[in-house]
Every structure is written in structure tokens, then in C-alpha cells.
Amino acid sequence: MIDTTVRAPIPLIHELSPDATRVVPMPTDTALPDLSRDASCVATYTYRDATGGIVGLVARYERSDPKTTKGMSKFYRQVTLWRDPERGLVFAWRGMGPNRPLYRLTDLLARPEASVIISEGEACADAVAAAFSQNVSVSWSGGSNAVSKTDWSPLAGRDVILVPDHDDAGKKAIDAIEDILRNARGTRIRRLDIARIGSAVSGDTPPGYDIADAIADGLDGRALRAMIEEQRDLLTEVDLPAETPAGPDAAADEAAADGTNPIETYLQDTWQTGLTLPDGFSIDKTGIYKLIISAKGELQKEFAGSPMLVVGRTRTGRAGAGWGYLVVVMTPLGDWEILVVPGRLLAGDGREFRELLAELGCVCPQSRAGRQALAEYVGHAQTSEIVEVVTQPGWHGDSYCFPDRVIQPSGSTRRLILDLGEMDHKMSCHGDPEAWQRLAALAVGNSRLAFALSVAFSGYLLELLGEENAVIHIYGLSSRGKTTIIYVAGSVAGGGGQSGNTHTWHATTNGLEGIAALHNDNVLVLDEIKQVAPDELGDVIYMLGNGSGKARADKTGKARPAHGWRVLALSSGEVKIGQHMASGKLGARGRLLGGVTARALDVPIETMPGSGRTYENLHGFESEAALSDHLAREAARSYGHAGPAFVEHLVEDRDAAVAIARQMVDRFVAQVRREDDDAQVSRVARRFGTVAAAGSLATSYGVVPWQRDTAYEAALACYEAWRRERGTNASEDETDAIRLLQRYFESHGGSRFETISSPRGSTKASEDEIPTRLEDRPVHARCGYRAFLPGPDGNAHTTYYVTPEAWRTEICDGRDAEFVARVARKYGALIPGESGRLQKKQRLPDYPGGTRVYAIQPDKLP
Structure with missing residues (x-):
């Protein structure tokens, strides 16, 4: 049966809900957004994972800019698929995150014997693929500042040619890629001199000149080979660490020659422990290896990743509920980085774990056997050291954790480490x-x-x-x-x-x-x-x-x-x-x-x-x-x-x-x-x-x-x-009540209270008199009445008779009405009723029989 359902297009939005989750890879039937509706979007590039699933899109925009050498300015934006709890399935202008796949990765994996040309930018990669069909062409997303966010592990063991753009950013990017690949076992690295290539094919190499420009000027595979035959130094070999071409046992052989092993020395000096590995595993400066039997029945070493050591088990969270592993990994610069690996990351295919490693510049195994070996290496680590992992600086029992150090009492045997994850902080030490x-x-x-x-x-x-x-x-x-x-x-x-x-x-x-x-x-x-x-x-x-x-x-x-x-x-x-x-x-x-x-x-x-x-x-x-x-x-x-x-x-x-x-x-x-x-x-x-x-x-x-x-x-x-x-020793709530009453009666005393006559004396008979109105004007939104009562000092005091509802809703304005009345009584500004009650019974023109009111004399407030 033919599906005739009309599906609404997936919206493309700017803002996501905080709990939105990314969908990777995109479902195969996902209709991709049409970004070409913006005339300045000149191209859209699709990034796929090793299985061919779409991970994200990169859109290239070009706009007129007379300030640039080419008269155009360009910028890129990434689009990924998300499941938003408020909107459902949506596309969003969000990057692909860490551990991004290479551009044209599926071509790279489909041709394992071909040499690989790495250039900057998807347009360059596509141009190289068309001009140099005998090679595989790849690139990465994000430009020169995003090299570390890419998974370069598929290039391990490949013949790689690096082609930088002719500017400082291009050199910086290719230098960073070279540093990463130098520690990838079996990888051959060469660099092409784009400046001399440009001069040869176009007579000039302006800033920003790239391999796509050279191809547009007539460069192809045959022309390039001829140029290299005449000038061998156009393509130069990158010197690799001595142990890399010699194979995985070279570092061990070198260590044996002088009786020391740098990895064991590091463990002893830094962690006061020796090197113990799970059965069948070995490690040297080129990586971790596991002995396996191939399909042909031959014994061989399977690459399981960059050098890594498991130095302890960790427990995180309240009562140490979350268990994991404390590992140290060797970065492309040759130093060691500490990483806390929650045990849950080793479940399933371990993808999240490998993403963490890739962010540190480590080369991860691409084969299924290698990935399984990596998880086994960590999960079967032979260590009894228990390390407490805390996720917040400050006091933890008798110890204090700073982001860069843990301070503990002398003689403490407690092993404690602070893991802030990706959170940034400004606590550091510098100077004298x-x-x-x-x-x-x-x-x-x-x-x-x-x-x-x-x-x-x-x-x-x-x-x-x-x-x-x-x-x-x-x-x-x-x-x-x-x-x-x-x-x-x-x-x-x-x-x-x-x-x-x-x-x-x-x-x-x-x-x-x-x-x-x-x-x-x-x-x-x-x-x-x-x-x-x-x-x-x-x-x-x-x-x-x-x-x-x-x-x-x-x-x-x-x-x-x-x-x-x-x-x-x-x-x-x-x-x-x-x-x-x-x-x-x-x-x-x-x-x-x-x-x-x-x-x-x-x-x-x-x-x-x-x-x-x-x-x-x-x-x-x-x-x-x-x-x-x-x-x-x-x-x-x-x-x-x-x-x-x-x-x-x-x-x-x-x-x-x-x-x-x-x-x-x-x-x-x-x-x-x-x-x-x-x-x-x-x-x-x-x-x-x-x-x-x-x-x-x-x-x-x-x-x-x-x-x-x-x-x-x-x-x-x-x-x-x-x-x-x-300005006062009173509580702020009491001060607030005084200010409230002063402000209200100063602002509304003459407009929201009807003026009435005052008692003619202080006898019981005078108190029983019903006051009369002294003005004919209408009082809008009346809150009560006011009269001028003589005080013991002989002066008249304006007295406001406020109805209980007006007191609560109009004057107190959401505050505790009884508390405000008590404050007024404390300072003599409230005339209490019988037995000290906050409200007193008062005869008024509209209440000849008397009604309960708050009798307030604001001039007595402090």
C-alpha cells in the first residue's frame, strides 16, 4: 500500500529547550531543510558517520564585501536534528559537538588503500575529489579553531597529504592536524607547499589562496605529479617519532636498552604504583594493543587506542553511589591528562567514552575489535586503589578541594579528586x-x-x-x-x-x-x-x-x-x-x-x-x-x-x-x-x-x-x-510597615477618605454622637473617613478610620495586615479598641450603629 500521508516539514529553529536532546544519526527518512531559500547560501554540505547516517549539515554563506581580497565574505552555520520536549522533532542552528566525523568519511572508509588529501573547507575537499580521483579527499567542519573537535582516528595507518591554505589560520590548522596524526600508529604524513604551487599555476599566491584556487587555475593530478617530479621538495615528508614507523614494539625495545620504561617511571613517580595490565594487553608510547587470533588463525596485535593507564576505581555522588575508573591518557603533546570515566560509559558500544578520549586528542580504534578491546582494557583493569571523586570545590570532610589541587591533613590516606567536567572556573595561581x-x-x-x-x-x-x-x-x-x-x-x-x-x-x-x-x-x-x-x-x-x-x-x-x-x-x-x-x-x-x-x-x-x-x-x-x-x-x-x-x-x-x-x-x-x-x-x-x-x-x-x-x-x-x-535598629519588616503607612496617607489621605465632623468633647455622650459629613464631593474608591481629633497636647491630629477590607487590600498591599497594625500601635499611631484590640468600634455616617475600623494617626509615626 502506498503511503499517501502528508508529513509536515520539520521546523528549523534558533532556540532549544534546556532538556532538548540531539538525534544522531538522523533517521533515514528525514526530510532535510531547504537552506537555499536564503540567496546568500551558496552550498550545503552533508556530514555522515561511519555507517553513512547523517550527523549534520554545514551551510556556506557568501555576501558582497569590498574589504576582502576576493570581494566576498563568507561564513558557515551548522544544522543538527534535535528532539525538543516542547516542540518535538526540530532542526536547530546548533553545531555537531565534539568527536565530529570527517567530511567525506564514507569515501575514506570505502578506499582503505588510497592516499588521503586533507584540505581546509568542504569546497576545497570537493574540488580535490574531482581533480585527483586517484586520491581520497577529506576535510573537517568549523575551520582552523575546530580541529580538536574532529575524530581523526580513521586516518590511523593511512598515507596522508596535508594541504594548508596560504595564510596564518591555514598553517595553524594544518600544524594542529599534524600534531594529532604524528602519534597515530603507522601513519605517513607529507605536506604540500601551496605557496609555490600557486606561483607555478597562476603566477601569484595572495593571502587565503587554497588548493581549490589552484585547481581552478588548471591544476590536476597529472600536472601536480609532473611538478613534484621536477621539484621534489614541493611535497615534504614529516618527521615522525622514531618509534612510530618501527612498529608497536619499538618503544619497549628502546626502553629495554637503557633499563627504564618511561610509562612505568611515570606511574611510579606520579601515582606510586607499578604497571599491571589485563591479560593479553601491552602498552607503549604508540598505544594499547591486544593479542588476538585473526580469521586466518594468525596471532596479531589489535590497536585499542592511544596510551592510557587505569590508576584507580572511582566513586562519585552521595554515599559513593556512582562507580567508575580514574584513567590517565597521553595527549598528542606527550603529556598525561586525568580523566574520570563513569562505569556506565563502557556499556553498549562505548561511544560516549571514545568521544571523551577524542576531545583530549587521543586516537580511538576504528575497527569493532579495537573498540571492544578498548572497553575490555579499562573494564578489566587490575587496580585496587579507590579514589573519591567530588564534583564541587570546597570542604569535603577534613579536606578542601580547589580546581587545581586538593589540600588534606598531614598523614591522610584518603584519595580525593575534584572533577568539574566541562565547567569553567577562574580559580588559578600565577605570579609572585x-x-x-x-x-x-x-x-x-x-x-x-x-x-x-x-x-x-x-x-x-x-x-x-x-x-x-x-x-x-x-x-x-x-x-x-x-x-x-x-x-x-x-x-x-x-x-x-x-x-x-x-x-x-x-x-x-x-x-x-x-x-x-x-x-x-x-x-x-x-x-x-x-x-x-x-x-x-x-x-x-x-x-x-x-x-x-x-x-x-x-x-x-x-x-x-x-x-x-x-x-x-x-x-x-x-x-x-x-x-x-x-x-x-x-x-x-x-x-x-x-x-x-x-x-x-x-x-x-x-x-x-x-x-x-x-x-x-x-x-x-x-x-x-x-x-x-x-x-x-x-x-x-x-x-x-x-x-x-x-x-x-x-x-x-x-x-x-x-x-x-x-x-x-x-x-x-x-x-x-x-x-x-x-x-x-x-x-x-x-x-x-x-x-x-x-x-x-x-x-x-x-x-x-x-x-x-x-x-x-x-x-x-x-x-x-x-x-x-x-538608619534604624528595628527590623526591616517593621521599617517597611512604617514607610508603607507614611507613603499611603501622604499620597491618598485627602482623596480616598471622606472628611467627617469630630466629637465635641470627650464624654461618653460625645462618643455616641453620629459624625456628619463635612463635604459634598464624591470620594472615589473610598477607604474610610477622616476627622480632626484634639490630642492631650492641645493640637489636632488627623485621624483616619480605615475599613478592615481597605486596610488589608489597599493599604497593606499583600503584607501581613495584623503585623502592620501592631507596628502602628507600638508607636502610638493606632488608637486601640476595647481590651487593646487592634480594631475599634466607631459610629460613622454610613454606620450609625457603629462598625469595626482601624483608627490611625499617621503623624505619630516615627
Whole structure:
């Protein structure tokens, strides 16, 4: 029966859902998108895997550009097939990811005896295939910067001719391919001089000239062979490692000659273990081999991949639930890279495992027997070493994990390793530790700088002291050195690049989750708060302060563990947290939650109000700008030494450090406490106390060259500045309630309340009088009435009688209506009812028998 179903074309989209999964290879009946509808798309190239299945498409676009030598500019875009949970099957403008197949791979595999020409770009590869039919022509996707993303293993053992483009990018790309292929067993590599070829066939070789240009100028196989016969050095042999042409046993023979084996030496020196291999396997610098019996009954060696050693079993996750293998692999540069291989990757055909290896530049076996041998080599490894793998920096029991090192107590036998996968971080070490100490010495006498550096050490103490997360926000006018100060603080743990160990607030809540998790038990430095949307800021601060992200489900609907962290965030900006929140749509209500202010602390950059000063001590510099420039310059040169040095002391003397730090926090809180302080204020005092304790410990350890009380006095000065700017000892919720009432009655007291007569006396009879209306105007959206009542001081006080529903919905605006009323009563602004009730019964023009109302006198609010 003929299928007459009309299938809708698969859409081509730009944005994918977060849980979309790629479909590889594409089903054989997939209708490919027509990219030629865009007139600037001049060609589409199809990439296939070893079975012929389509992996992705590459579209080439050309547009007029008089600035280029050829008058045209070109660019490429990749299209792949995805299954999107929201849209179903879709094409997307997404790359093919790592371990991409070679262009024209099926031709390469179909002609195993032909020599291979590698040129840059699909158009070149197609032109070469047409002009040099006796050869196989291949290329790769992504240009000169994507060589490492391609699977070059099918070229192992082949005769390869490299043809670079005539420019720096072309040379860079071919050099990288050469480095990869040099370690591929049995591979012959030659390079063609495209500059001389171009001169010979066209008389000129301009920048960007390639093999396709030469073919267009008349070059073909016969012409090229004739040219090489006359000038042998047009095609030069690449010198390979001595052991490669000599066969897989050459390295072992060389090692035996001087009594050493470099692989065994590496194992002993780095991992303190000997070389043990599964039965039937051997290893040398050319790769791993397994003895097998061929179909003819002959004993032969099967190539199983680049050199690799299994140095331990790993367990990852809660209670060590996920088991795997800790392997080290030799890269094309001859160094060793550590790789954690989850055991699940060896199930099935092991494709994901080989993709990981290919990303490191390893050559993977192409034959089925070789792939099986590779999985067997790892799965049957003879090792009893158990290594704990953690996926987040920070404290793990008595040990602390940095991205580049693990710090453990002396004599610890625990084997621990941090695996961040593909996550990037800015924690690194560079420069001179003594130069950084000279930088830190400039914080003496400068409260804001010393405080920021102390904050950087505080993150290491949160877990040990059981203290809470916080965001400490340094604010002030532009060009006051805010960014410089937090940049210097970031140099405690890392740096490098233009922004050092500093991130920006310009990120979504989901994006900051991952960044915060990478800074677990450390400081997170965030610059320029205005880069986060005002309406998102409150949620972000709650997220950072609570130390956990959103709960999500995986593709099966099963709950995934949420990100978690303990972190002190150091922020900068021109305005306070509350000011920025108020600038958004939600902030127009003027509400700043107490939970936000307890988690986010505003510290002014000015050392005294109106002084315009950031530094109290210039240390001989001619101006604050000169000092700031020096700080930024030196922090970019030396960084990442102080944090690990501080942690080393904590690890070795943990109990004593915790005891001293707790005493310091308690001392600080006792010194700054006032009798009328709300619990929120005391909570903030502990955060400043933790900063003081961290800086004082760093001083006692010699990590910073400060005087004994430098950190403590800096934290004290910043705390007093925070308290001064806050302006009250009350809770933020109480302050918010007062501001709410003041703002509402100032804005609407005359328009939404009907004026009525006041009682003529204070007798019981006068209270029973029914007030009369004093004005005829209509009152729109009335919330109650107002009268002018005489007070004990002889002055009249405007009293508003607010109906309960208007109090709850109009005035309190989503807040706890009873709490707001209690705050008003506390300050004498609410006239209570009988027995101290918050509502009182009042006769009103529309309620002659009396009704319950809130009686408010706003002028008595503080």
C-alpha cells in the first residue's frame, strides 16, 4: 500500500529547550531543510558517520564585501536534528559537538588503500575529489579553531597529504592536524607547499589562496605529479617519532636498552604504583594493543587506542553511589591528562567514552575489535586503589578541594579528586606570592580594602563555623575604586584575564546557580549590580543567601539534585540593593523584604559621608586614582596564592582555628550590640564578625602582612557604616510597615477618605454622637473617613478610620495586615479598641450603629 500521508516539514529553529536532546544519526527518512531559500547560501554540505547516517549539515554563506581580497565574505552555520520536549522533532542552528566525523568519511572508509588529501573547507575537499580521483579527499567542519573537535582516528595507518591554505589560520590548522596524526600508529604524513604551487599555476599566491584556487587555475593530478617530479621538495615528508614507523614494539625495545620504561617511571613517580595490565594487553608510547587470533588463525596485535593507564576505581555522588575508573591518557603533546570515566560509559558500544578520549586528542580504534578491546582494557583493569571523586570545590570532610589541587591533613590516606567536567572556573595561581603580599600590605589603614580582602577569606570559614551565606554590597558613585577593591579581593583565590576572578551580575538566576556552585566554600565576586534586572534581584539574593538552586527533573521526570553552596558574595554597584530593586516594576511598591536586607548588606565606599574618600591611607601614592591603578595592575600579575595558603593552615589546625574564630565573632557581636537591636541587626553583626575573624586568622597565619587588629577594625568601621546608612535598629519588616503607612496617607489621605465632623468633647455622650459629613464631593474608591481629633497636647491630629477590607487590600498591599497594625500601635499611631484590640468600634455616617475600623494617626509615626 502506498503511503499517501502528508508529513509536515520539520521546523528549523534558533532556540532549544534546556532538556532538548540531539538525534544522531538522523533517521533515514528525514526530510532535510531547504537552506537555499536564503540567496546568500551558496552550498550545503552533508556530514555522515561511519555507517553513512547523517550527523549534520554545514551551510556556506557568501555576501558582497569590498574589504576582502576576493570581494566576498563568507561564513558557515551548522544544522543538527534535535528532539525538543516542547516542540518535538526540530532542526536547530546548533553545531555537531565534539568527536565530529570527517567530511567525506564514507569515501575514506570505502578506499582503505588510497592516499588521503586533507584540505581546509568542504569546497576545497570537493574540488580535490574531482581533480585527483586517484586520491581520497577529506576535510573537517568549523575551520582552523575546530580541529580538536574532529575524530581523526580513521586516518590511523593511512598515507596522508596535508594541504594548508596560504595564510596564518591555514598553517595553524594544518600544524594542529599534524600534531594529532604524528602519534597515530603507522601513519605517513607529507605536506604540500601551496605557496609555490600557486606561483607555478597562476603566477601569484595572495593571502587565503587554497588548493581549490589552484585547481581552478588548471591544476590536476597529472600536472601536480609532473611538478613534484621536477621539484621534489614541493611535497615534504614529516618527521615522525622514531618509534612510530618501527612498529608497536619499538618503544619497549628502546626502553629495554637503557633499563627504564618511561610509562612505568611515570606511574611510579606520579601515582606510586607499578604497571599491571589485563591479560593479553601491552602498552607503549604508540598505544594499547591486544593479542588476538585473526580469521586466518594468525596471532596479531589489535590497536585499542592511544596510551592510557587505569590508576584507580572511582566513586562519585552521595554515599559513593556512582562507580567508575580514574584513567590517565597521553595527549598528542606527550603529556598525561586525568580523566574520570563513569562505569556506565563502557556499556553498549562505548561511544560516549571514545568521544571523551577524542576531545583530549587521543586516537580511538576504528575497527569493532579495537573498540571492544578498548572497553575490555579499562573494564578489566587490575587496580585496587579507590579514589573519591567530588564534583564541587570546597570542604569535603577534613579536606578542601580547589580546581587545581586538593589540600588534606598531614598523614591522610584518603584519595580525593575534584572533577568539574566541562565547567569553567577562574580559580588559578600565577605570579609572585611576595608581590601579592606587598599588594595586601596597602590595605593597612584602608578599611574598605582590608574589609574586602577579609571577605575573600571568610568563605572558607562558613562551613567550619556553621555561619550563613550573605551578599556584601559595596556601593557608591562611579570612579570611586569599587571595582578595583573587589577585583583585589578576587585575587585571593584566583584571577587571570581582564576580569580576574570576578563575575558580573549580568546573568539569569539559573546561570548564577552554576557560578555560585563553583565558588562553594569560597568568595563569589560580582561586579555592577545594575546588570541584573531589578525585579529578579530579590529572588537572586534569596537564592544566594539560602545556598540552593531550583529543584528540577531529569528527562525521565525523576528529581535531580539541586545545586548547593556555602558562599559569601562580594558585590559592587553605584546604588544600594533596595534602590535598585525599587527601580523595577515590582519595586514600585517600595517594599524591601527583611529577608533580603538580612542577606544583602550595603556598605558605602565612602569612608565618611560626603568625604568622597575611598582610602584613608594613600601609602605615598599621589592620589586615590594612582593607588587604585597600582592595586588593579598588581592584582592582575599575582593572584591565587593566598587562598590555598590560608586553607593549608585551616586544614592542619582546624579545631584551634574554629575555636579562635568563634571567640572573635562573639567578641565582635558583643561589642556592637545595642539593647534595642532587632534580631535582624544581631544576625547581620555575626556576618561582619565572621569577616573580622577570617581576616584576623589570615593575619596570624602570615598570609597577609597586617597589624594584629587591621581586619577587626576594618570590619568594625564597615559595620558602623552599614548601621548608619540603615538608619534604624528595628527590623526591616517593621521599617517597611512604617514607610508603607507614611507613603499611603501622604499620597491618598485627602482623596480616598471622606472628611467627617469630630466629637465635641470627650464624654461618653460625645462618643455616641453620629459624625456628619463635612463635604459634598464624591470620594472615589473610598477607604474610610477622616476627622480632626484634639490630642492631650492641645493640637489636632488627623485621624483616619480605615475599613478592615481597605486596610488589608489597599493599604497593606499583600503584607501581613495584623503585623502592620501592631507596628502602628507600638508607636502610638493606632488608637486601640476595647481590651487593646487592634480594631475599634466607631459610629460613622454610613454606620450609625457603629462598625469595626482601624483608627490611625499617621503623624505619630516615627
